Every structure is written in C-alpha cells, then in structure tokens.
Amino acid sequence: MSQIPTELIIAFLAMVFTAVFLLSQGLVVPVFGEAGRVRKRIRSRLHVLEKASNLPNMQTVLRQKYLKRLSPLEAALEQLPWMENLAQTIEQAGHEYRAYRVLMLGLVLGCGAGLLAWLVFKVWWVALPVAALVFWLPLVKIARDRAKRFMAFEEGLPDALDAICRALRAGHPFNETLRLVAEEHKGPVAHEFGLTFADINYGNDVRRAMLGLLERMPSMTVMMLVTSILIHRDTGGNLTEVLERLSSLIRGRFRFQRKVKTLSAEGRMSAWVLVAVPFVLAAAIVLTSPEYLPMLIKDPLGQKMVMAAFGAMLLGILWIRKIIRIQV
Structure with missing residues (x-):
C-alpha cells in the first residue's frame, strides 16, 4: 500500500473542519439563545426609545470615554470599520480584551499558519483555507463564550425575578432589590444586575439603566423585563405581580423550547449524517485505494472538480441550517 500524500490529508481535514463548523453553528445552538435577527430588532427599538427620550446612545457615550483613555494609535485602530461591533461582542462575552488586539491576534495567527502551510506543501488551496480557519479561531472562541x-x-433570570418579588414584598425599594440579586446570585445574572444597580446608584435614572441592561443583554426575555x-x-x-407572571412566562417558554428541540432531534441527526457521508466515503477510499484520490487531486481538472463539489456541499450545509433553524 503506497503512502498517502500529506497535502491530501491536510486538505481533507480542512474540509471536514469547515463543514462541521458551519453545521454546528446552525444546529448546536443554545436552547435559550436569541437569533441574530431578533437582536437586530431589539437594537433598533433601543435606538428608537433613546431618540424619543432625546438621550444619546449609552453604548456610544461609554465608547467615546473609552477611546479617550487610549493612545492615538490604539484609538485609530479601535475606530476601524466593524471594530465597535467586535468590542461590544467581546464585552457581552464577559471578556476585557481590546478589539483591535483580538483582530491583530487573528491576523498574526492566520498569516503565520498560512505561510507555514505554504512552505510545507507548496499548494495555495491548502495554505489559504488554513490561514482563513486559523484567523477565525479567536473570533469563534469569543462568539461561543458570548452565546x-x-x-x-x-x-x-427567572430565579432573579423571584428574588426581586420577594424583596419587593419585604418592603425594599426597587433599586435595593437589584443589589440583593447581585449579592445573592452568581454568574452573569449577578454581574449584570450589579452593573445596573451601580448605574442607578451613581446618579443615572432607572430608564437609562434598564436600557443599558438591554443593550448589554439583547434578548427577548430581557426586553420583556425592561x-x-x-x-x-x-x-x-x-x-x-407583573414580575411573577413574567417569571412564569419565561419558564414556560424554556419548557416549550426544550420540547421543540427534542422533536427536531431527528432532523438535526439527519443533517449530521448527510454532511458526514462524503467525508466517510473519502476516508474509506483513501484507506482501501490510496492511489485513487491522489490522481484526482494532482490533476488540474480534478482540483477544480473537488473545489466545485466542496462549494456545493457548503451550499447544502447552509440550506440544512436554514431548515433546522426554522424547525427549532
């Protein structure tokens, strides 16, 4: 049995990684996560509320103060296109990285991995995907942490709302209930309610503080609360009484989403099988007939056919994601 070319193995693994990553972004999503379109609608409503109140966007005000503390070079990098969205994503993920540093890290890692792949394999269609995949790794990590x-x-959130209701019945003012939630709970709920309490305690009004909470946590449940x-x-x-009903509504929504996810499990499993079949067959061919696929890969027409087939597979994965997301 002849030796399998290393560039063939690398290309095969790169295609497997790309396919699994794209499919996982559509199928392995948090049960309680909100779709991107919902978050865009929430942000647009936020802008309408702030404009109606004749108040500047809280996120913009905080960002301007943040940019003033940076050096001229750092401020210029932070004001590049899409950098504000990346900075907001990093903040929502609970990290304190600077956006331009994350982007520069991705560029350095991607260029280094691509150059290394080029020096080893001398094949551009191996080096380019490797560079692209490595570039996205820091951003993917931040996106996963955010989700x-x-x-x-x-x-x-439902337990926090129950705690607020108990505190209100005990006679505490609303501002104090936020502090109690921050002290008695853990995780993102305690952190976000603590920030909201500090915002009110330092002189901001409740309306702006609650809109700031919605800006940091753009989800339908937080929008209902605010x-x-x-x-x-x-x-x-x-x-x-309103918060009790809201807590019950959120719990019922969670139960419904879990039920829908259970019912759609068959469709998600079918998607994984359909995506895995081509790669499993390719691996079987490589193991049983090692001289077969290298003939296809080394031929220029064969390379075009492989790239066209992989592009068609990516379209299929995107279509499967759309179908599954409609179901879930």
Whole structure:
C-alpha cells in the first residue's frame, strides 16, 4: 500500500473542519439563545426609545470615554470599520480584551499558519483555507463564550425575578432589590444586575439603566423585563405581580423550547449524517485505494472538480441550517 500524500490529508481535514463548523453553528445552538435577527430588532427599538427620550446612545457615550483613555494609535485602530461591533461582542462575552488586539491576534495567527502551510506543501488551496480557519479561531472562541453567557443569564433570570418579588414584598425599594440579586446570585445574572444597580446608584435614572441592561443583554426575555419595569414606572401598578407572571412566562417558554428541540432531534441527526457521508466515503477510499484520490487531486481538472463539489456541499450545509433553524 503506497503512502498517502500529506497535502491530501491536510486538505481533507480542512474540509471536514469547515463543514462541521458551519453545521454546528446552525444546529448546536443554545436552547435559550436569541437569533441574530431578533437582536437586530431589539437594537433598533433601543435606538428608537433613546431618540424619543432625546438621550444619546449609552453604548456610544461609554465608547467615546473609552477611546479617550487610549493612545492615538490604539484609538485609530479601535475606530476601524466593524471594530465597535467586535468590542461590544467581546464585552457581552464577559471578556476585557481590546478589539483591535483580538483582530491583530487573528491576523498574526492566520498569516503565520498560512505561510507555514505554504512552505510545507507548496499548494495555495491548502495554505489559504488554513490561514482563513486559523484567523477565525479567536473570533469563534469569543462568539461561543458570548452565546454561553447569554444562555447562563437567561437560565438564571427567572430565579432573579423571584428574588426581586420577594424583596419587593419585604418592603425594599426597587433599586435595593437589584443589589440583593447581585449579592445573592452568581454568574452573569449577578454581574449584570450589579452593573445596573451601580448605574442607578451613581446618579443615572432607572430608564437609562434598564436600557443599558438591554443593550448589554439583547434578548427577548430581557426586553420583556425592561418593558414591564418602564411601563410600571410610567403608569403604576403592582410590579410584583407583573414580575411573577413574567417569571412564569419565561419558564414556560424554556419548557416549550426544550420540547421543540427534542422533536427536531431527528432532523438535526439527519443533517449530521448527510454532511458526514462524503467525508466517510473519502476516508474509506483513501484507506482501501490510496492511489485513487491522489490522481484526482494532482490533476488540474480534478482540483477544480473537488473545489466545485466542496462549494456545493457548503451550499447544502447552509440550506440544512436554514431548515433546522426554522424547525427549532
């Protein structure tokens, strides 16, 4: 049995990684996570609320203060296109990295990995995917941490609302209930409610503080909480009863999402099988007939056919993601 070319193995593994990554982004999503379109709608509503209040965007104000503390070079890098969105994503992930440093780290790692792959294999279509994949690794890590933090926050939110209701019944003011939640709970819920309490305690009004919470945690559940509190401040009413119903509604929503995820498990498993079949067959061919695939890879027409097939597979993965996301 002849030896399998190393560049063939590297290309095969790169394609497997790309396919699994794209599919996992559509299928392995947090149960309580919000879709990107929902978060965009929430941000647009935030801008409308702040504009109606004749108040500047809180995130913009904080960012301007942050840029003033940087050196001219760092400030210029932080103001590059898309850098503000990346900085907000890093903050929502619970990290304190500077956005330009994360981007520079990805560029350095990607260029280094691509150059190394080029020096070893002398094949551009191996070096380019390797560089692209390595460049995205820091950003993927931050995105995954952000999704996990959102999920942990929403899982702990019903218990936090119950604690607020108990504190309100005991006679504590609303501001003090936020401090109690920050002290008695752990994780993202305690951190975010602690920031909201500090925002109010340092002189900001409740409306701006709650909108800041929604800006940091753009999800439908937080939007319901913020809307309930703001309406109560404008019209009055029994806030305890409203928060109790909201807590019950969130728990019911979680139960429904778990049920939907269980019912859609067959579709997600079918997606994994469909994506895995080509790679399993390719691995079987490499093991049983090692001289077969190198003929295809070394031929220029064969390379074009492989790239076209991989592109068609990526389209199929994106279509499967769309179908599964509709189901979930």
